[in-house]
Amino acid sequence: MSKAKKKSHKGQHRHFTNPEEIAAQMREEANKNTWRETRDSDDSDSDSEDEMQSRKGVEGLIEIENPNRVTHKMKKASELDTTSEAKAPLTRREREEIEKQQARLRYQKLHAEGKTDEARADLARLALIRKQREDAAKKRDEEKKAREAAKAKKK
Incomplete structure (x- = not known):
């Protein structure tokens, strides 16, 4: 039994657009844009009339207020109320x-301020440590004086 292979499109020829065709298309677009701009500038005063006439059916005659219809209005940043979030x-x-x-x-x-129990305990501990350091400093001074006196007696 031989397996039949399906035909793949991967190896087919590719089609590229000519640069002349691209340039021609761009020229056409530029011509259309200039024509639109000149037409729009000529008809600027009749825009409001066109809008009224372009409505379908009775839409142009009757103004309907639909409470469910929401019109999105652009808000300025200065108009936003930041206090409502706060x-x-x-x-x-x-x-x-x-x-x-x-x-x-x-x-x-x-x-x-030293008004908590922990602060009072800390202050008492600090006072104890200060007293011990002062006593140790006095003791060192006395020993130093005693050594100097002993040296003075030897001489």
Whole structure:
């Protein structure tokens, strides 16, 4: 049994557009654009009449106010109300995070003033350490003086 191969389109010839054809197409487009611009500038005063006549059926005669129809109007950046976003209620997590930050700041302030238990303990520990260092410094000075006195007696 022989297998029949399906014909593939991969090896077929490719067609490229001539540069002359491309240049001709571009010239035609340029001519159309210039014709449109001249036509639009001539008919600028009759645009509103064309719009009224181009409506289909009774559309031009009757103005209908559809409450479901939404017209999107462009808003300027200066007209946007940024305060409405700030007035939006906070989520529970956001509110808890803000409360946590405020509590931390309050605690740091009280701690700096020495009004918390931890601050009092720290201050007592610091006072003890200062006293020990002062005692050690006095002791070193006394030993230094004693050494100098001993050297003076030897001489």
